[in-house]
Amino acid sequence: MFAVTLLLAAILGAAVWLVIHNAQRAVSEEMQASIALAGDLVDNTIRRDDDALGAARRLSEIGHLRHLCLSLIERRGASPSGGCTNPESAGAPAWFAALTRPETLPERRLMVAPDHAMVILADPDDEIAEAWQDTRGLLALLVVFYLATIAVVYRLFGRALVPVRRIDAALARIEHGDYGIRLPRFSLPEFDGIAAQFNHMAAALDAAQHENRRLREHSLRIQEDERHNIARELHDELGQSLTAIRADAAGILARGDRLPAGVAESAQAIAAVAGRIYDQTRLMMRRLRPPGLDELGLDAALEDHVASRQRSHRDVSLAYTGCDRLADVPTAVAIHVFRLVQEALTNALRHGRPSRIDITVGLEAGRLRVDVRDDGDGFDSQVCRPGVGLSGMAERIDLLGGQLQVDSRRRHGTHIHADIPLA
Ligand SMILES: Nc1ncnc2c1ncn2[C@@H]1O[C@H](COP(=O)(O)OP(=O)(O)OP(=O)(O)O)[C@@H](O)[C@H]1O
Ligand SMILES: [Mg+2]
Structure with missing residues (x-):
């Protein structure tokens, strides 16, 4: 459109x-001819x-004629005083006069006497x-024609470009991942063909997106189920066996002085190793399946998790704010929220060197809002590549149909915000 306007303006300028x-x-x-x-007329009149x-004097008294002035001067090389302009001239606008006035005005000198000359000067104003x-x-017609052409061209282009604009907008939506967009039918067959291909x-x-989503959901569910199973196996099998080993070792130690030399020390060592393995196993179980999540719900599980991280990071102040109603959040959603807080907390402690971390989880108008805010080093998301x-x-948040926002700036901490619909 801009090019068309420019072309039309160039044509108007040329015209x-x-x-x-x-x-x-x-x-x-006209000036040349008049002079x-x-x-010739003045020359004839004077000569006769x-x-x-x-x-010449009589003629010079006439002064100003149409397009010219007559003046009698006394010396050969002198110029008539006052130039030649008609004060009664109707006049044109200054810009037009400036553009059309000849650069040099013609004049003619006729010697009337040895020391007198008749000067005929041109006056272009008339x-x-x-x-x-x-x-x-x-000129007015040209301007009106230009404006009318521009108006018509804009209108025609505007109409012709409607399908192009719609296709362009639809492509932009596709670029942003909105695959639900469809184009309407267009009257022009070429555009209609493009619309059909686009919709296809x-x-x-x-x-493909739905299938992908379904697979991701499936794989995450399998992952969580598998973790759950491993945690249960660890608890039921390894945990029980370790408890039995520790009980046996305690039984041996209970015999006291009747033990052969060195047996008591060995039993003590067995009990200590079994105790360490038991602690490690409990830690692994906690990581695999948040304790209390299934029985007590999200709020209790998060509170417990934050308290446990606080115990291992005493130099950082961790503050958790939840609410009782979180107990009603379905486990399928709760596990994803728990994992989100878990990872955000780990990231803050691992990368951010914060002095304080605030974790807030709340329910508002059927939406779950999660905020994890730290006052640590922050990071530049343009430079930092996201890890796993x-x-x-x-x-996880995408699978729940929610939105995740990561705001972080160097030296200004990090804020992770998730907004999840619960319906
Ligand atoms: N709270 C934070 N404070 C400072 N930097 C952070 C924070 N969270 C994330 N980052 C930066 O973003 C990067 C990506 O984080 P992400 O959790 O995706 O990967 P990671 O923690 O490096 O590795 P992993 O895959 O084990 O989680 C981190 O390496 C870190 O540089
Ligand atoms: Mg991480």
């Missing part, structure tokens, strides 16, 4: 230039008169005014 150029040429030719004609100087009268209508592509992408942790968070 205006041509009109003004013609006007300038007409003014110049030549007046010169016996008193040439007297005739001619310029006439040229303006002739030209202004044409969007439908294929939509189906951040992309895992995004994936």
Whole structure:
């Protein structure tokens, strides 16, 4: 559109230039012709008169004629004083006069007597005014034509570009992952064909996205189920066996002095190793399945998790704010929220060197809002490539149909915010 406007403006400019150029040429030719004609007439009149100087004086008293002035001067090289302008001239606008006025005005000198000359000077003002009268209508017509053409072109282009704009907007939506968008039918067959192809592509992408989502959901569910099973096995099998080993060792030690030399020490060592393995196993179980999540719900599980992290990071102040109603959050959602807080907390402690971390989880108008805010080093998301942790968070929240926002700036801490619908 801009190019078309520019082209039309260039055509208008050329037409205006041509009109003004013609006007300038007409003014110049008219000046030349007037000076030549007046010169011949004045010359004839003076020559025929016996008193040439007297005739010249009489003629000079006429002063200003159409397009020219007559003046009698006394010395050969002198110029007439005051130039030649008609005060009654109707006048043209200054810009038009400036563009059409000839650069050098013609003049003619006729020697009347040895020390007197008759000077005929050109006055272009009348001619310029006439040229303006002739030209202004044409110029106005050109401007009106230009504006009307621009209006028509804009309207036609606007209509013709509607499908292009809609296709462009639809492609932008696809670029942002909105595969549900579809284009309407267009009257122009070419655009209609493109719309049909576009809709076909969007439908294929939509189906692929759904399938992808389903698979991711499935794999996360399997992962959590598997972790759950391993935690239960660890508890039921390894935990029980370790408890039995520790009980046996305690039984041996209970015999006291009746033990052969060295047996008591060995039993003590067995009990100590079994105790360490038991502690490690409990830690692994906690990581595999948050304790209390299934029985007590999200709030209790998060409170317990934050308290446990606080015990191992005494130099950082951790503050958890939840609410009782979180107990009603379904476990399928709760496990993802728990993992999100777990990873956000780990990241803050591992990368951020914060002095304080605030964790807030609340329910508001059927939406679960999670905030993990630290006052640590922060990071530049443009420079920092997301690892498994951040992309895992995004994936979990996406599967829940929510939105994840990661705000972080160097030296200004990090804020992780998730907004999840519960319906
Ligand atoms: N709270 C935070 N404070 C400072 N930097 C952070 C924070 N959270 C994330 N980062 C930066 O973002 C990067 C990506 O984090 P992400 O959790 O995705 O990966 P990671 O923690 O490096 O590894 P992992 O895959 O084990 O989680 C981190 O390496 C770290 O540089
Ligand atoms: Mg991480």
